[in-house]
Amino acid sequence: MLEDVADLLACPLCAGSLTLDGVLRCPSGHSFDVARQGYASLLRGDAHTGTADTAAMVTARAAFLDAGHYAPLAAVLTELCEGTILDAGAGTGHYLAAAMAAADRGLALDISKFAMRRAARAHPRVGAAVADLWADLPVRSGAVDVVINVFAPRNGPEYHRVLRPGGRLVVVTPRPGHLADLIGPLGLLSVDARKDSRVAGALGDAFTLSGERDLTVPLELTSAEAATLAGMTPSAHHVPADVLAARTAELGPVIEAEASFRVALYARA
Numbered sequence: 355m356l357e358d359v360a361d362l363l364a365c366p367l368c369a370g371s372l373t374l375d376g377v378l379r380c381p382s383g384h385s386f387d388v389a390r391q392g393y394a395s396l397l398r399g400d401a402h403t404g405t406a407d408t409a410a411m412v413t414a415r416a417a418f419l420d421a422g423h424y425a426p427l428a429a430v431l432t433e434l435c436e437g438t439i440l441d442a443g444a445g446t447g448h449y450l451a452a453a454m455a456a457a458d459r460g461l462a463l464d465i466s467k468f469a470m471r472r473a474a475r476a477h478p479r480v481g482a483a484v485a486d487l488w489a490d491l492p493v494r495s496g497a498v499d500v501v502i503n504v505f506a507p508r509n510g511p512e513y514h515r516v517l518r519p520g521g522r523l524v525v526v527t528p529r530p531g532h533l534a535d536l537i538g539p540l541g542l543l544s545v546d547a548r549k550d551s552r553v554a555g556a557l558g559d560a561f562t563l564s565g566e567r568d569l570t571v572p573l574e575l576t577s578a579e580a581a582t583l584a585g586m587t588p589s590a591h592h593v594p595a596d597v598l599a600a601r602t603a604e605l606g607p608v609i610e611a612e613a614s615f616r617v618a619l620y621a622r623a
């Protein structure tokens with residue numbers, strides 16, 4: 355619930371503290387709506403929302419993740435969580451909800467209101483807000499113990515600011531070969547092999563790499579599940595759903611693929 359995390363929030367316009375009373379309000383008089391579904395809207399008016407997951411992508415993501423296909427990744431993330439968690443680019447809140455088995459409370463941020471609708475009810479101790487990860491985060495400095503970031507934009511300086519000294523940042527990226535058996539036949543966007551070096555570069559000196567774990571998850575999918583998986587990837591912005599469905603149908607009744615993740619652990623200096 356938003357109440358559980360309201361003290362972590364800061365005004366996206368002036369960084370003042372926010373108090374929750376039907377709406378969120380800062381001492382300078384800026385106010386922000388809380389949607390009927392329980393998430394806050396903390397976007398600045400000048401935000402670029404073009405990369406937000408659409409309603410259809412969020413529905414596909416919820417169906418795929420709730421079916422448990424990526425449960426091994428959720429388990430690894432949960433092991434790394436304690437205290438107050440910020441999930442930056444949380445999507446449906448799936449991993450954050452899982453992390454609550456080990457953590458006290460969680461704040462989900464994402465620029466997609468469809469994602470935040472889901473995240474707001476992902477777990478009783480999770481609150482959700484629509485926000486732009488490329489802007490100053492609407493979060494108080496030093497307020498969180500762990501930032502998790504799964505296949506989402508990485509704003510190193512801001513993750514550093516919101517983490518307490520000694521806090522940790524957990525970044526999950528696709529490894530080369532991630533879903534390779536689907537990418538070719540379905541015409542999906544392929545993983546950029548340079549991504550890992552870019553991650554380290556973008557985080558800069560503010561973080562020290564303290565551990566890395568590669569995780570491979572074998573998948574056995576029906577063609578409907580493969581279409582759902584494709585529908586939650588960025589390719590869904592480019593390849594229409596009916597085209598994806600037609601292409602997956604051609605792959606046969608059982609489709610074998612492999613998800614391949616890198617989980618990198620960074621210590622905040």
Ligand SMILES: C[S@@+](CC[C@H](N)C(=O)[O-])C[C@H]1O[C@@H](n2cnc3c(N)ncnc32)[C@H](O)[C@@H]1O
Nearest residue numbers: 405406407443444445464465466486487504505
């Ligand atoms: C590939 S999804 C990953 C979602 C979630 N972490 C998961 O793994 O299920 C990327 C997410 O980043 C969000 N996103 C894209 N650009 C963003 C931005 N500028 N600020 C905040 N979120 C953004 C999308 O809306 C989407 O939910």
Ligand SMILES: [Zn+2]
Nearest residue numbers: 365368380384
């Ligand atoms: Zn303000």
